[in-house]
Amino acid sequence: MVRDWPIIVVGSGIAGLCTALAAAPRPVLLLSRRRDGVGSASMLAQGGIAAAMDNADTIEAHVADTMRAGAGHNDSHCVQLLATIAPASIHWLQAQGVAFDNDGDGNLQLGREGGHGVARIVHAGGDATGLRVTTMLAAAVAAATHIEWRSDVEVDGLIRRGGRIAGVHVDNGGSSQTLLGSDVVLATGGIGALFPSTTNPPGANGAGLALALAAGAASRDLEFVQFHPTALDVGAGSLPLVTEALRGAGARLRDGTGRLVMADAHPLGDLAPRDIVARRVWQARRETGAVTLDASGLAIDWPRMFPTVLAACLQHGIDPRWMPIPVTTAAHFHMGGLQTDDIGRTSIPGLHAAGEIACSGVHGANRLASNSLLECVVFGRRLGAYLGKQPAASSHASNDAVAALELVMCGPCLDHEAMQLLRDAMGHAAGPIRTAKGLREASETLAPLAGRGWQARLGQSILACAYRRQASIGAHWRTDEVITSSSAATTAA
Ligand SMILES: Cc1cc2nc3c(=O)[nH]c(=O)nc-3n(C[C@H](O)[C@H](O)[C@H](O)COP(=O)(O)OP(=O)(O)OC[C@H]3O[C@@H](n4cnc5c(N)ncnc54)[C@H](O)[C@@H]3O)c2cc1C
Structure with missing residues (x-):
């Protein structure tokens, strides 16, 4: 009898969870550092998910905004896929139990963020979209019979066999183990922790990317890192994010002298594409010592619309309802990563990537706000469905069992x-x-x-x-x- 070796998925952010769910009926071994998506960037996502859901909006307009933000460096085929599949992805998330915010009559409330020509951002729990989506998907994964979820493991090696990646090496907190599979999917997120200030969780250190590069996988656009213009300026390391949606609601950026930072800088003002706002904020901080985001006096229902920002500010003694919020630029999103095709296959057979670690070219030189959770859902599910359709008999581990196993590791970590x-x-x-x-x-x-x-x-x-x-x-x-x-x-x- 042919054993159906599992598809090994590394990472329990939204990309890993979506890939694992979509791979049914094939068996999946999901590996992550923590249970239930904790420690992922996915859980922290505030603004929401971009999709042309409004009658006045179109897929073409979503494509055009994505390409414009990406400075035309995007893979247009992947952008088309992303925007076209977006509305169905929102419906799929709703079917998984995600309750997106609506106006009480069942119509989705749509937010507006930088670079978007129209209000297009679907959100849940105000600014708690990532938490809500990750929690629902984690529950679906926990209930799925084709998925075995092992947490508290660090994947620190890839297993190569006969020119394919056919497994991983894991550290279970002291003891180590080799786990074989038919395929390996890396969904290990971004690289923000390589920078002094980041909105990413501390674990977003690029470990998966480094492993794949050590195995010889091709990379793409590694230089493209997006900096968020408004992280809460309360020190270094992982900083709380002050969502762009706040600027969508009317908040304005001011420099240390009280001048409007984006005045005359761009026709969209404070809602200009993120890279442009980030450069202005970076420069204004250097020139005037500080930048603040002023939302005081706006008619905002803070606890309902921005509970996450409100809580983070109050924790640091800042009440945004009456005081300007100190902000700084911080590494936020990696447009570059492992080179993937429109399914998620890397240059090495058996090795695949989904979510922020992957680079299909969909974000070009600069990601459009709220397109990354969408990427996780659209391309995670595409990859899972592709792998799920591969016949068990073709799995490498069963066919090529005689080839020697070779372990690829990255070596020691910096102190x-x-x-x-x-x-x-x-x-x-x-x-x-x-x-x-x-x-x-x-x-x-x-x-x-x-x-x-x-x-x-x-x-x-x-x-x-x-x-x-x-x-x-x-x-x-x-x-x-x-x-x-x-x-x-x-x-x-
Ligand atoms: C503060 C913040 C707000 C954001 N807001 C939005 C938004 O509103 N809309 C939007 O579209 N995007 C937003 N983004 C970007 C988006 O959240 C991320 O790009 C996306 O969630 C990445 O998902 P992922 O599944 O690829 O990675 P992650 O969600 O980061 O998950 C990575 C997983 O891999 C695990 N892992 C990593 N390395 C290893 C290893 N070696 N061994 C085992 N496990 C490992 C981690 O523990 C984690 O479970 C935001 C990002 C941040 C940081």
């Missing part, structure tokens, strides 16, 4: 002090505004660390890509750029 050096170097050189000199110097700083920890090698790869791309485009902004027509177009976007 605390070296991580600080790395984050400072990344923050100075690979932040919202970059120069060749800064990137070269940061690379030199990381060179002696490369043998001491994989994070330094991953940082070097990102710096090298940023150094090679001389022209500014989207979120990659070089003040020493060679001006090209595409960078000029981005400036005008």
Whole structure:
């Protein structure tokens, strides 16, 4: 009898959960550090999910806004897929039990965020969309009979067999184990923790990306990192996010002298594409010492619309109903990652990627707000459905059992002090505004660390890509750029 080896999915954010659910009836082994999506970026998502749900909106308009935000660097086929499948994805989430906010008559309440020409953002629990969606999907996964969910594991190696990836090596808190499968899906999220300030959870350190690169997988657009203009300015490390939807509700950015930061900077003002706002905020903080987001005096039902922001601010002694909120730029989203096709296959047979770690080109040079949860659902489900249709008999592990197993690992992690050096170097050189000199110097700083920890090698790869791309485009902004027509177009976007 042929054994149907499981599809191994690493990561229990929305991408991993969607992939696992869609792979039925094939068996899935879902591996994650924590249970129920805890520790994922997915749980923190505030704004919502973009989809053309309104009669006045169209898929074409969603495509156009996505391409404009991405500075045309996007894979247009993947963008078309994303926007076309978006409305059905919202209906699927509703069928899973996600109660999106509505006006009481059953019509979805749609929010508006930067770069969107219309109100298009579906949300749940006000600004608690990620928490609500992750919780419902985690419950569906827990009830699914085709999925075995193991938490408290760190995946620290990939198993190669006969030219395919056929399993993972895990650390269960002291003991280690090799787990074989027909395929491996990495859904391990982003890289924000490589920067001094980030909106990402501390675990978003690029471990999965580094592993796949060590195995020889092709990467794409590693230099494209989106910086959020409004993280709560309360120190370094993982900072609470102050959602863009607040600017959609009328909040304005002011610099340390009280001047409006986005005045005359862009026709969409405070709702200009994120990269443009982030650069202005970064510059204004340098020039005037501080930037605040002023939502005081607005007619906002805070506990209902922005409970997450309100709670985070109050925790730090800031009452946004009466006081301006101090904000800073922070690493937020990685547009680049493992090169994938429109299904989620990487360049190595048996290895696949979904969610933020993947780069199909759908976000181009700059992600449009609220398109990433959508990416997790659309492409996670596409990948799961594809793998679910693969016949058990073709699974590599059963067919090729005689080939030797080879373990690919990243080696040691940087210690605390070296991580600080790395984050400072990344923050100075690979932040919202970059120069060749800064990137070269940061690379030199990381060179002696490369043998001491994989994070330094991953940082070097990102710096090298940023150094090679001389022209500014989207979120990659070089003040020493060679001006090209595409960078000029981005400036005008
Ligand atoms: C504060 C914040 C707000 C956001 N708001 C929005 C929004 O409103 N709309 C939107 O579209 N996007 C938003 N985003 C972006 C979006 O949340 C993320 O891009 C998306 O959730 C990524 O999902 P994912 O499943 O790929 O990764 P994650 O949700 O980060 O999940 C990664 C999973 O992999 C696990 N993992 C990682 N490495 C390992 C390992 N080595 N071994 C085992 N497990 C591992 C983690 O523990 C985690 O379970 C926001 C992001 C942040 C940080």
